[in-house]
Amino acid sequence: MTLDNLKKTRAGLEESIRQLIGHAIMIVELDLFALPCGCSGYTANTRGLALDDLEVFEEHFLKQLKGSAQALEISSGFVFARIIPGTQEIAALNIRELCPRCYSDFAATSGKRPRPDIYIMHLEKRKH
Ligand SMILES: [Zn+2]
Numbered sequence: 001m002t003l004d005n006l007k008k009t010r011a012g013l014e015e016s017i018r019q020l021i022g023h024a025i026m027i028v029e030l031d032l033f034a035l036p037c038g039c040s041g042y043t044a045n046t047r048g049l050a051l052d053d054l055e056v057f058e059e060h061f062l063k064q065l066k067g068s069a070q071a072l073e074i075s076s077g078f079v080f081a082r083i084i085p086g087t088q089e090i091a092a093l094n095i096r097e098l099c100p101r102c103y104s105d106f107a108a109t110s111g112k113r114p115r116p117d118i119y120i121m122h123l124e125k126r127k128h
Helices: 005-022 051-056 057-069 100-107
Strands: 027-033 040-047 078-083 090-097 118-123
Touching: 005 027, 005 040, 005 057, 040 057, 051 057, 051 078, 051 090, 051 118, 057 078, 057 090, 057 118, 100 118
Parallel strands: none
Antiparallel strands: 027 040, 040 090, 078 090, 078 118
């Protein structure tokens, strides 16, 4: 993973989402993160993307996001969108390699909206 790779991934993801939904959106920032609990991944902060867009093209979004995660060498076991509470606006798209504790928390929930600010697109179940 290089910075150049990160830049290309941001631009590529932005372009492919624009083509997919047919109107302009921006990925204003693509961040890699590592949390104290052990989770890591990336956050793509978006502008102009609505929950509607995501629901209509969910399978395509998932494919694009998984592809970009692969380009950054991140495993895409958990893919979700963060929604601005009380709105239909998506603040960010996230790919996360869950730590064991966060995995248990999310695996125990059901449905796509375990919290008002989260829309789960994919959660790979692990064997116990
Ligand atoms: Zn965690």
